[in-house]
Amino acid sequence: MTETMPGLENRRVILAARPKGVPGPEHFAVEDGPVPVPGPGQVLVRTAFWSVDPAMRGWVNDVPNYIPPVEIGAVMRSFAVGRVVASRHPGFAEGEIVTGLFGWQRYALVEGATIDRKVVETDLPQSLALGLLGLNGVTAYLGLTRVGAPEPGQMVLVSTAAGAVGSAVGQIAKLLGCRTVGVAGGPEKTALCRDVFGYDAAIDYKAGGLDAALAAACPDGWNVYFDNTCGPVSDAALHRMATGARWIICGTAAVTDWDPWPDGPRVHRALLVKRARMEGFLVLDHKDAYADAIARLAGWVRDGRIVWREHILDGAEAARDAIGMLYRGENTGKLLVRVD
Template identity: 65%
Template structure:
């Protein structure tokens, strides 16, 4: 009987008080598990890094149970089935699901989001433009934001994997897209790579003046990934009937104690605007509607994407903090195996 391969696992070592840092995690080694009846053994190829992971490890109330101390860090991953004891799954299948930051995962079908069918596209896209990020942009903008042709759509963290997709989907639907990003490199990416009609650097000076130049006719849809001063400035420019999609609060370092800031109620009242929180997992039953649409947009060149790939699981512990420092240009992934050799 052959010896089980080594399974490197990234465990949560301590509970972060804010943004998780590298020292909050540890890497351990154990034998790869054997799949039980009804399970498959997945060899992970790419691990996802999400801003939402900050909430997944926080002790503060969130939309999901926090990862426990000593547990494998929760994560979506793309992997290849290397052994199957589950009906409908076969050795060699490429799958995406909640497999965690580790080399191998023995999981049941409930942990598998889907089998990857887009053989003409890189498998890594199942974690980005065809994964949670693309889905978030698609449903957050179209279902919650409800853009109409001619609307001005403003998105914060516009060069990121979600924000860049929001801007492009807005353009596909006949809207004017305005991106807010941090630094000239990311602004150039919004304009040259993702085709925003306007974009500006929120760090570069007078935020109000920049918004006035970029949105001379006000704001109809605001896709908010940041909260904080950026959002305070946008609120003042909402048009009558505007829609605000609350997707993230990246600018707030800690919610304990709860930060205080300008009140938005008057803006919403006077402009008869609507503000709604959005969590992509609420749309799980509808994912299958979006995947072929997003894939066709990618194939047609209407939806472009960037990936920021770190090679090696040793980069995982510090990867979340790097997101919040703005290090990445595109969807952050950790490659831990060659996709073409993943079945070995």
């Protein structure tokens, strides 16, 4: 029998049913259980914030992906940040702050070797480790620089431009000397793009006239498109590429179901005529560069040159509809669950 930690209760969110497309509250259940004691090499983490990310839709659908789907009855897979409360791994000590795929649970028992990183920016808010100083910021920085490779003066187009990744992309592109156009849904988010995240232009894709708005904002086309959405925004962007353009496929949030596989405008001829490139980017392939990216981002945070927004939900029950909220576009900033 596994030994348990006395006096601790592990509240967790499990996947209760297999969704097709975006999961809703009916696909998750909250349950309580004991907290196991770490064995050799293991670390017990008390989580403080759980992350809610667009990729989590893909993790619960039973379609081909870069990792197997979460099993029914298992704790929902997610990134989280928290404090080490017990460690039998020589690399981690009690009290240290760590991030990793800890799941939606108050206490995560993990192999020390699977922990993503120790959070060393203890002067900055802990929740940043899941956003701008976590995979969102790293995705923005490495996707933009490694795949997009924008040059100063070039036009960078961003979809979900006010989101956790998009808002970082837009600001990083400006810091690298680019011009930026952000596409977001609704007047509130486009105002955020312009007034908070410093885009040169912002387009509300829900307002209609997307083609004309894009033509006005990028009269010479875009050089780099950081695509978080696929769908109508990308279909409009297809016809505004500049020669030699780079199209970073980071997410497909606007297409909620890939079974059956959906149709859209063929991209081939546009890529050929413009000698352009479309490339899928998965941040997990770029672990070699995380530390450098985070150090650069943390420097910009400390200098006040980059800003962020958070949208915080409280407690495990609120997590059940969190992915739905994200896909309905109801969050205003990086969506997080604060652990009770």
